[in-house]
Amino acid sequence: MQSSRKAIGETLLKVENVTLSFGAVKAIQDVSFEIRRHEILAIIGPNGAGKTSMLNVINGAYHPQHGIITFKGQPRHDMDKHEAAAMGIARTFQNVALFKGMSTLDNILTGRNLKMKRGLFAQMLYFGPALDEEVEHRRKVEDIIDFLEINAIRKTPVGRLPYGLQKRVELGRALAAEPDLLLLDEPMAGMNVEEKEDMCRFILDVNEEFGTTIALIEHDMGVVMDISDRVVVLDYGRKIAEGTPNEVRRNQTVIDAYLGVSH
Secondary structure (H helix, E strand, C coil): CCCCCCCCCCEEEEEEEEEEEECCEEEEEEEEEEEECCCEEEEECCCCCCHHHHHHHHCCCCCCCEEEEEECCEEECCCCHHHHHHHCEEECCCCCCCCCCCEHHHHHHHHHHHHCCCCHHHHHHCCCHHHHHHHHHHHHHHHHHHHCCCHHHCCCEHHHCCHHHHHHHHHHHHHHCCCCEEEEECCCCCCCHHHHHHHHHHHHHHHHHCCCEEEEECCCHHHHHHHCCEEEEEECCEEEEEECHHHHHHCHHHHHHHHCCCC
16 A cells, blocks of 8 residues: 555664663663654554653653664764754654643644744744744644644634544644654554544645654554554564564564464
């Protein structure tokens, strides 16, 4: 499905020999792989395989004891979350992390924070360049609301929304940062079939229309096989396979560790 859709570019992010431990527990053990521009890379594996820990390393939430993350050609031993965001890495979470009392529009607008250049004093006066900047940020947010087809809930507090729509709002907030690399942690979790189909469509559209590179964790193997260009498989913190969806699906090590005979 993916091969005819686009051309994959050069390496955007490289993970080299990363090891992450929490005391005696090794969450990630000497893992290496790369994420290429304009691709959708799926990271899969059983619970406890180290998938979310790997995303946390990539976006600077965790600092590995060994290994290097290279993003846009710049090697980073310790990159914090703010630095990662400033360089163009955005993230959604396994459990929705939104401001429940704020509207859909205002939640998405918070994703523009790093794009806001005017100082606090200029924003308080709210005229001239500060007003122009505010108008531009709101225009970007409205474009995202249109793209995600959530106009009907733009003024609704997100705490009142069903879970599937909250996940879509969280995607919108990540897109508001205009990332080069978008990390999605189980974007389909807790969704029904229709909601999953919608989210798949939006992920593919983000990748195709915005040119955003995407790395996602997902347990639904139907989704993984349908939308991914490549797949990395982790098990007990180690990488056990990497390749196209078809290559991974036929890999006996992956079948034994994760997929099972039913897949």
